[in-house]
Amino acid sequence: MPDSFHLDAVPVRLEGCSKTWPGGARALEPLDLAIHGGETIVFLGPSGCGKTTTLRLIAGLESPDPGGRVLFGDEDVTALPIERRNVGMVFQSYALFPNMTVAENVAYGLKVRKVSRGERAARVGEMLDLMHLGEFAGRRIDQLSGGQRQRVALARALVVRPRVLLLDEPLTALDAKLRDSLRLEIDRLLRTLGITAVYVTHDQGEAMALGDRIVVMARGRVAQVGTPREIYYQPADGFVADFIGTMNRLSGRVGGGRLAVGRTSLPWPAPDGPVELLVRPEDLALADGEADGHLDGRVAAAVFLGDRTRLVVEPPDGPALTVDTAGRSDLARGDRVWLRVDPARLLAVP
Amino acid sequence: MSACTGIAATRSPARSPVRSRGRPSSPAGHAPLRLAALLAPAAAVFAAFFLLPLVRLIAIGAGGAEGWGAYLATLTDPGHLDSLVSTLALSAGVTVATLAIATVAGLFLVRHRFPGHALLVALLTFPLAFPGAVIGFMVIMLAGRQGLIGTVTQALTGGRLVFAYSMAGLFLGYVYFSIPRVILTVMAAAEKLDPRLEEAARSLGAPPWRVAADVILPALKPALISAGALCFATAMGAFGTAFTLATRINVLPMTIYTEFTLQANIAAAAALSVLLGLITWAALALARSAAGGSVAAAG
Known part of the structure; x- marks a missing residue:
């Protein structure tokens, strides 16, 4: 791979960035965030959580409320409009120029920068090859599939060697199979280029697969910042736990160093009182029979997913639990089951 | 038939x-x-x-003294040729000026909301309802001998600026009544522009004028071509305003009128009419092929 494909890893810092719309609605509460150089950071959350607003603040398409600052490296870019920030943007709707060919689209940023014709052609050629688009150079945009269009959009954003690559739900418009393959391609690309990337999505699978760190957002606030493993295994609160993956809730009571959940009791070193506990479906296992510390219940639903069977188990009291078990399980609705819980896998969440 | x-x-x-396959009475058969x-x-x-x-x-x-030669005469007669050229120049000028004004104003109106926005848009479409004679009357009130511009220029410079009874007055009137239809077409097209396209261009470093030239104008092109063609055709054939302003204005519809009523040269009037129709039809056909068949839809 040529050296020109390795891009500078510029850190990005947001300091006290909030955003209030002219009508008075608050889109983003004051946010402080340091994105390391070369890092891929994913903003994850439901629609309206402020993730796209944050991306647009970094891009320069919106400006923060007075007092907020956006820094690229040591440079304060808060007052710079997007056209002077040198960022690359990729949109959900591709936003390719319909009046230009694939090659002209990719060349556009270089043309605006007055790069000479010869160098332009060379760099566009290199970039098209990198994105496996060489044979489509002369095509019109409406002759391409969705996946090809998004690869053109990536090439167009990257060919100008931006300081930061900003991706706004780039895979949302694609069908599931294409989404997976393009996600792998984007991952490979971001690792190869070493560019600082900000990726916005509502899809937790994408976030887990791509992000060095994930910023989970809700109602204009950051709920948690962490690596995918931290977010998954140590969710900061109930919202994060529910938003990422499937999470079971157990209501129990601690007394005398033991935790009582329904008729079950486990050793649990904590102050006495009621607790709310969370556990992942894969951290519950089917037990052979009744024993001390096993939860019991009846199968309310068994969904065969191929590689595994997902059971919904209803305990005699308390909410239903989701449990993953082997794909070849022959349990059916109404069967009595016992569940083994590893106390180490239980999460107490505020 | x-x-x-x-x-x-x-x-x-x-x-x-x-039929031989045994479906004789299918409704599609007739x-x-x-x-x-x-x-x-x-x-x-x-x-x-x-x-x-x-x-x-x-x-x-072709029924006059010259026979089919009347058609050739429309181009060889210096008076007629002069009238044709000035009509073409006037219509082209009106089209260019109208497109420029309406594009800027239309884009502005689509992108900015302010108190009185809806009222202003409604007012802008007002001239659509006026007959040419009323337009001519308004031009006279503005730039005629007793007009506003004349009064103001006399107060300021001592000389009275009067241009209502000439090509300039006609130009003003035609631009005035062409703006509404073009502005409505531009606004309809501008509503459909994808704002992400402009953001993408800006992210690549394009300053506002480049975004306009590379993204907005290409996207508006079909609408501008169709609106421009209609504007041109209307200006070619408009009569009422010219007739109100002065009988001496040398545009083709006036020439036809003069040949027909004053000179009783019916053959020449008919030949000129056919020529006017042909030119206008050609302009619309050209625009239709350039805009990819969307001209009729915009009408």
Whole structure:
């Protein structure tokens, strides 16, 4: 791979960035965030959580409320409009120029920068090859599939060697199979280029697969910042736990160093009182029979997913639990089951 | 009519294999005949009110002392040629000026909301309802001998600026009544622009003028071509305003009127009319091919 494909890893810092719309609605509460150089950071959350607003603040398409600052490296870019920030943007709707060919689209940023014709052609050629688009150079945009269009959009954003690559739900418009393959391609690309990337999505699978760190957002606030493993295994609160993956809730009571959940009791070193506990479906296992510390219940639903069977188990009291078990399980609705819980896998969440 | 029955006749042999396969009474079987029957009223109206008068007009053009030479004379007669050239120049100028003003104003109106926005848009479409004579009257009130511009310039410089009774006055009037229809077309097209396209161009470093040239204008091009063609055609054929301003203004519709009523040169008037029709038709056809068939839709 040529050296020109390795891009500078510029850190990005947001300091006290909030955003209030002219009508008075608050889109983003004051946010402080340091994105390391070369890092891929994913903003994850439901629609309206402020993730796209944050991306647009970094891009320069919106400006923060007075007092907020956006820094690229040591440079304060808060007052710079997007056209002077040198960022690359990729949109959900591709936003390719319909009046230009694939090659002209990719060349556009270089043309605006007055790069000479010869160098332009060379760099566009290199970039098209990198994105496996060489044979489509002369095509019109409406002759391409969705996946090809998004690869053109990536090439167009990257060919100008931006300081930061900003991706706004780039895979949302694609069908599931294409989404997976393009996600792998984007991952490979971001690792190869070493560019600082900000990726916005509502899809937790994408976030887990791509992000060095994930910023989970809700109602204009950051709920948690962490690596995918931290977010998954140590969710900061109930919202994060529910938003990422499937999470079971157990209501129990601690007394005398033991935790009582329904008729079950486990050793649990904590102050006495009621607790709310969370556990992942894969951290519950089917037990052979009744024993001390096993939860019991009846199968309310068994969904065969191929590689595994997902059971919904209803305990005699308390909410239903989701449990993953082997794909070849022959349990059916109404069967009595016992569940083994590893106390180490239980999460107490505020 | 005969063309329609011809289609029915050529279609029927092709249908026979279908019949032999045992589907004789399918409703689609009588389609060509039914089509011909349904088209008959429209064809009759088309023949009576368009085809026949047009053929008659062309024949009258050739019916004078010069015969078919009358058509050649429209181009060789210096007076007529002069009138044709000035009409073309005026219409082209009006089209360019209208497109420029309406594009800027239309984009602004789509992108900015302010108190009184809806009222302003409604007011802008006002001139659509005015006959040419009213437009001419308004031009006279503005730039005529007793007009506003004359009064102001006299107070300021001592000289009275009067241009209502000339090509400049006509230009002003035509731009005034062309703006509404063009602005509405531009606004409809601008509503459909994808804001992400502009953001993408800006992210690549394009300053506002480049975004306009590379993204906005190409996207508006079909609408601008169709609106421009209609504007041009209207300016070519407009008569009321010119007639109100001055009988000496040398535009083609005025020349036709003069030849017809004052000189009683009916053949020349007819030949000029056919020429005017041809030029306008050609302008619309050219625009239609350039805009990819969307001209009729924008009308």
